[in-house]
Amino acid sequence: MIDQFDDLLKLANEQALKQHLFLVYTIAELPEDSTEEQRREFEQGHGGALVPAASVDKRASDIKSFADLEHEARQFIPQWDILFVTAMDVMPGHELDEAQIATLMERVVEQIKSGQIGHFVSFDRQGNAVALN
Template sequence: MQIASFDDLIAAARQQPEPQRLLLVFTRAELPDGASAAERAGFAAGRGGALVPHCCVDKSPHELQDFAALAEEAGLFAPDWAIVFVAALSGSGGRPPAEADIGRSLDRMVEAIKAGRLDGLMPVDRRGRAVRLA
């Protein structure tokens, strides 16, 4: 199955033999300190900036109806999010991942995003589409 959207990811996670948790880190676009005048102008026009982790949550794929419902919920706690990074964490033996494992994994995701190490994370835009970040 090709995963081109968040809804594709939900469908794939629901089909896995072991229980899954989807790990979500919502980021905001911010202008870095010391930005040049050109960078500031581009940012004001909606281009550029740095993606900064704002908040994170984990969800079972069965808790999520679709991306539209997630985006509506996210608007309550992070109305200005720009990109959500998503990863899946698998349980074992028919049990979902332990809360401690979920917390550690979310912490690692936040640190990876801060460091620009995005391998293994799926960036999703506000329309629910997977995007490539340059």
């Protein structure tokens, strides 16, 4: 059970194969065609569309904790709302090169933009897992 980012990190580091994490920081925005009710809900902290604002890839073993990751994130994106994470096994001797990482990251970002988020784990700014509808 993953309740917090650090739970995911612990599980990733316990896997037999190294885990490469793809992290996408998103910002909640109100679409221009929103209704008055949607605007009111958004002002109260609900709803909106999650728009990718920054992405990064890391080996799970390179992340010490959510606190360290969040501190690092503040340097390049001070305001974010939801972090989406997915992992990929890395076979021994088959490290991903920059082109492969860029292609995979593009695919991850496009999935989030299109709302295909079922296979991602999502977290709030405190590192708590959140379920999104």
